[in-house]
Amino acid sequence: MDPLPRFPAGFRLGVATAAYQIEGAADEDGRGRSIWDTFSHTPGRTRAGDTGDVACDHYHRWAEDLDLVALLGADVYRFSIAWPRIQPGGDGAPDAKGLDFYDRLVDGMAERGIEALPTLYHWDLPQALEDRGGWLARDTAERFADYAALVAGRLGDRVRRWITLNEPLVHLAQGYAFGVHAPGRALGLAALPVAHHQLLGHGMAVRALRAAGAGEVMITNNLTPVVPATDDEADRAAAGVYDAFHNRLFLDPILTGQYPPGLDAGVRDGDLEIISTPLDGLGVNYYFPTRVGAPGSDDELPFRMIPIEGVPTTSFGWPVVPDGLHDVLTGLRDRYGRTLPPIWVTENGCSTEDDLEPGGRIRDTARIAYLDGHLRALHRAISDGVDVRGYLVWSLLDNFEWAEGYAQRFGLVRVDYDTQRRIPKDSFTWLRAALADRR
Ligand code: FCB
Secondary structure (H helix, E strand, C coil): CCCCCCCCCCCCCECCHHHHHHHCCCCCCCCCCEHHHHHHHCCCHHHCCCCCCCCCHHHHHHHHHHHHHHHHHCCCEEEECCHHHCCCCCCCCHHHHHHHHHHHHHHHHHHHEEEEEEECCCCCEEEHHHCHHHHHHHHHHHHHHHHHHHHHHHHHHCEEEEEEEECHHHHHHHHHHHHCCCCCCCCCHHHHHHHHHHHHHHHHHHHHHHHHCCCEEEEEEEECCCCCCCHHHHHHHHHHHHHHHHCCCHHHHHHCCCCCCCCCCCCCCCCHHHHHCCCCEEEEEECHHHHHCCCCCCCCCCCCCCCCCCECCCCCCCCCHHHHHHHHHHHHHHHHHHHHHCEEEEEEECCCCCCCCCCCCCCCCCHHHHHHHHHHHHHHHCCCCCCEEEEEEEEECCCHHHHHHHCCCCEEEEEECCEEEEEEHHHHHHHHHHHHHHH
16 A cells, blocks of 8 residues: 655644543443433434443553553544533532543543543433423523533633534434434434534533633534435526535634524524634534435435445445545635634544454554545645644444444444453554654
8 A cells, every 4th residue: 555645744644532431330430321321222212222331441541541552552532521421410519520531632642652532421411401391492502602611611721722613513413303312212303403403512611611721622523425316407596405404514604703694593693603602623423425316205405315326335335435434624715715723533443343353453443544545645635735633543443433422433442342452553553654654
């Protein structure tokens, strides 16, 4: 394989994880219940009834896991903080042991020369807040800002860059509109206020983080290039509608101070000012493009998803289209121009069916090809003038892949869930060599 092209000086490479997907220790040290505990313990909600009770046992094995990040040669480790560990009931005084855990983790990164990049919310809402309406309730935005201030008060002397929310669109759609993720509510379009309350919580948290001295604040969105199924007017119109939902709903209010038409449920005077508080960076999670056609007569939504054919797929069935990353990045630049802050690709990666060979080797060549292709596409976007500052692989470890449980393996490192043994895959070795090459 040809060596990767050179990234600009200062470009940061790393790996990402999220609390509920790796930590386990669900009942330890005063942690409260989250919506994911409730959801995964409800029969029929996750594949094979899998839960995050133990996951990768990272809560106890964090030092070993940080050693892996250091061995890889990563500059940055993106992780998330579990709100229910900090405020078990969703509000009020913090739980000392919960804060202590992240304190140790951040110190552990500093000792290893790794930048800590925390995400404050990666979908694990305290169940107590869901019982009061969850993100359908405006009050949750205020609670989120309080929580952000607590965490920044403790970690802010060592953490420079923060991410507020992870993929609020996916949380809205899967969690509140279709009900296939926690909290499992299938409200359809009536879920729309969840978008506004997450954005409001984001804006309030940006202000709370800055007040606590944060250096840089970003939000992470899942973005996809939307391709019309054909050139027909009806398909192009449907693609535009889908693009507004997927890509613009959470970016227009932040970057332009306005919602796309018709998507502004729950807005009050002054909210958009808070939401559009300028950011220092924009996190982009990219996995695949989306092909969209006009709805059929039996479709409830104003668009229809059309499979992308003729390309490889991951074990999740997701189409592998590296150029889509280039198109997302240049598309952002074209759409938002000078209001676009510097970009970080905060997630990109794939699940594979890894064969563990008798000697313990895992030849995940599909993952190497995926990462290689996407890093080249990213490099092209930078050459085309898009200001991208970092790229993080999803994920360091195989982990609890939400409704798919442990069936989808996204890690550079395999986790044997019976023994909790970590086994670096060939992709880990490949990325490690690529990172070493830069120095
Ligand atoms: C993203 C999520 C992340 C992980 C990857 C595969 O949507 O942010 O937690 O599940 O997908």
